[in-house]
Amino acid sequence: MTTRAHERYEESGGRPEGYATHDVTNQPPPPAPYDASDDTALLEGLRREGAGWAEEDLRRLGRRAGSAEAQEWGDLANRHEPVLRTHDRYGNRVDEVEYHPSWHHLMRVAIGEGLAAAPWADGRPGAHVARSAGGLVWGHTEAGHGCPTSMTYAAVPVLRRQPELAKVYEPLLTSREYDPGLRTPTQKRGLLAGMGMTEKQGGSDVRTNTTTATPTAEAGVYTLRGHKWFTSAPMCDVFLVLAQAPGGLSCFLVPRVLPDGSRNTFRIQRLKDKLGNRSNASSEPEFDGTVAWLVGPEGQGVKTIIEMVNCTRLDCVMSSATLMRKTLVEAGHHVRHRSAFGARLVDQPLMRNVLADLALESEAATTLTLRLAGAADRAVRGDAGEAAFRRIATAVGKYWVTKRGPAFTAEALECLGGNGYVEESGMPRHYREAPLLSIWEGSGNVNALDVLRALGREPATAHALFDELALARGADARLDAAVTRLEGALAEGSEAGARRLVELMALTLQGSLLVRHAPPAVADAFCATRLGGDWGHAFGTLPDGADLTGILDRALPGEG
Known part of the structure; x- marks a missing residue:
């Protein structure tokens, strides 16, 4: 090693020549280990x-x-x-x-x-x-x-x-x-x-x-x-x-x-x-x-095997909700440890809006999944009302939650920037996985038409859905107005409009569950955006009055 090369080596803290610029800074630590049940x-x-x-x-x-x-x-x-x-x-x-x-x-x-x-x-x-x-x-x-x-x-x-x-x-x-x-x-x-x-x-x-x-x-x-x-x-x-x-x-x-x-x-x-x-x-x-x-x-092959389809459709909802939660956790971890433009990403208002919007979607999906699982459990034990609710709500959930998955994972990936587009991050794998769940066990059209079929052939399913929605009546004016719109949409329903109808069914159902069971910060932001119309076409467009801190503290505990 020449004298000057030796001097450069000493100046670099003992690193070999050529590595003096390779200090790793402003990168998050590995996310694992973590507690996947910390939700x-x-x-x-x-x-x-x-x-x-x-x-x-x-x-x-x-x-x-x-x-x-x-x-x-x-x-x-x-x-x-x-x-x-x-x-x-x-x-x-x-x-x-x-x-x-x-x-x-x-x-x-x-x-x-x-x-x-x-x-x-x-x-x-x-x-x-x-x-x-x-x-x-x-x-x-x-x-x-x-x-x-x-x-x-x-x-x-x-x-x-x-x-x-x-x-x-x-x-x-x-x-x-x-x-x-x-x-x-x-x-x-x-x-x-x-x-x-x-x-x-x-x-x-x-x-x-x-x-x-x-x-x-x-x-x-x-x-x-x-x-x-x-x-x-x-x-x-x-x-x-x-x-x-x-x-x-x-x-x-x-x-x-x-x-x-x-x-x-x-x-x-x-x-x-x-x-x-x-x-x-x-x-x-x-x-x-x-x-x-x-x-x-x-x-009677279709009638025989339909029970299998009902079960696997529930698992499609569950898997989409899982993918949302997993990618939200990954995105949250990244922004808590990454700084840009003089501040941690998690402290920057627009990033907080994106994360909070994703957190709303994730909680709505998880809450609906567990409600569907509860209906399945009680239906197995002979509850006819829960069986009717399960029949309609599982198809509704399968349509909507799995449809939200690809857009959600894309936004969560974007929170990592270019790092999220690299295979090592794991986010590309999650992104490729997301569309499958809306295809497996019937694509969007198949599930939307199945909802119409259930409504036409099994009137008890509509009664069960509205009985569920009625449990939140009076708690939020935007939810009440959406349920009224849903009643009108059902009366005027057509095959061509099936997707719009099922989307409204899903959002009112999720809104009802969150109004009843989630904190005001979550329920209010969900109803304002998904039901009240105060929402853009991308994640990260929550209104100025939304309690972003309350939403994020609930969704991403465990880290400062």
């Missing part, structure tokens, strides 16, 4: 909807979800995507998908914490609420592995339509043990369930399905022939599948491995190259002589 709206909703007994476990799970280890699992499971193996080394057809070990770590925790079908075996009131709350917390790790847990949860009420099948499979589906690999179902400690509904020619219009189901000599047993277009998590043990039987479109149970230990025909043609949800394999299976068991009567 006031979540904990209040948990107690309100009858699952306060689960709070200690939820807090424990929240700390684990926000740990550096669990956050790394989520990252690795998405960086190392599933790999399809159609054949083994000898040329035998195996149709298996290999996952990174991080996927299995995530799954093991999710199943062990009861986030799949465990609530169906839990007699405590609030068990289904506790599961949704757990999803709102554990989903901070990553979203892809929520697909098989959701489908497993949703499969149980469908299987109960065929008691002899439920007797065999339900104890294994409700197990808290994760037992991966394709083996004889009854020889495993726990099972996962998937579903195969859509086909390339019809998508959501499943009545156009061409997969055929041919009866065999054994009662209730059929063979299937056809091709499914989107079948996610193909390493699940059993699948609920729609196919055309002699009596019309019907629902069937298809195991990957037959009771005698042989492989059922389930040829995976390829894995989908998806925009997001990269950790989760989505496949195109081909059935050819595939053995299947009838679930429910022939010709």
Whole structure:
């Protein structure tokens, strides 16, 4: 080293030459570890909807979800995507998908914490609420592995339509043990369930399905022939599948491995190259002589499987709310530790407005999710009014909350500036994930039309919705006026205006819940903007009178 080079080295504090300018300043520390359950709206909703007994476990799970280890699992499971193996080394057809070990770590925790079908075996009131709350917390790790847990949860009420099948499979589906690999179902400690509904020619219009189901000599047993277009998590043990039987479109149970230990025909043609949800394999299976068991009567496949759709739609709402909360936490962490133009970002008025607006949206989504979970829990226990409310409100929530997700995650990403556009931040992964939830289990049009269908065929659903809204009557004039507008819109409703109608239903429902359960700072700002019209077209346009400090202190506790 020359004399001058040595002098420069000493001046740089002992750093090698070329690194003298690389001091890292004004960058936030890593966000992990953090407590993903440190969410006031979540904990209040948990107690309100009858699952306060689960709070200690939820807090424990929240700390684990926000740990550096669990956050790394989520990252690795998405960086190392599933790999399809159609054949083994000898040329035998195996149709298996290999996952990174991080996927299995995530799954093991999710199943062990009861986030799949465990609530169906839990007699405590609030068990289904506790599961949704757990999803709102554990989903901070990553979203892809929520697909098989959701489908497993949703499969149980469908299987109960065929008691002899439920007797065999339900104890294994409700197990808290994760037992991966394709083996004889009854020889495993726990099972996962998937579903195969859509086909390339019809998508959501499943009545156009061409997969055929041919009866065999054994009662209730059929063979299937056809091709499914989107079948996610193909390493699940059993699948609920729609196919055309002699009596019309019907629902069937298809195991990957037959009771005698042989492989059922389930040829995976390829894995989908998806925009997001990269950790989760989505496949195109081909059935050819595939053995299947009838679930429910022939010709009533849609009616049979609709309960599964109701459950998975709730999970779409939950997952969108989780993604909102996760990206809000990331954005809040960044702006609390980043300075620009002479002040911390979090102290700058416009940034505070953006964050507070995001916080309103996040709390409204979380509160609605837990209300829907509470309705599902009480409906399972025989409450007809809650069943009617669940029917309409889940479709409404699925439409609106999942629609808000992409815009929300984009705004949260922008809070990080260029740092948020870099893969290392994790925000691009969340942004790619957001649109899926408005597509899965029926896109926006499908859900909006389903709301119209429910209103037309099941009048009790409208009564249940307005009974819920009436609980907040008189508390806020803007909410009351919006409910009056909704009554008029229902009377004049048309298919072309279905989206506008369902949006108003969602906003009045969220407004009603916040007026009743949230502090005045939150309820007033929500009603002023979402219902009163004092709002721009982007996040960060709350009116001057909004209590930004009150909103942010509630939404982002734990840091100065």
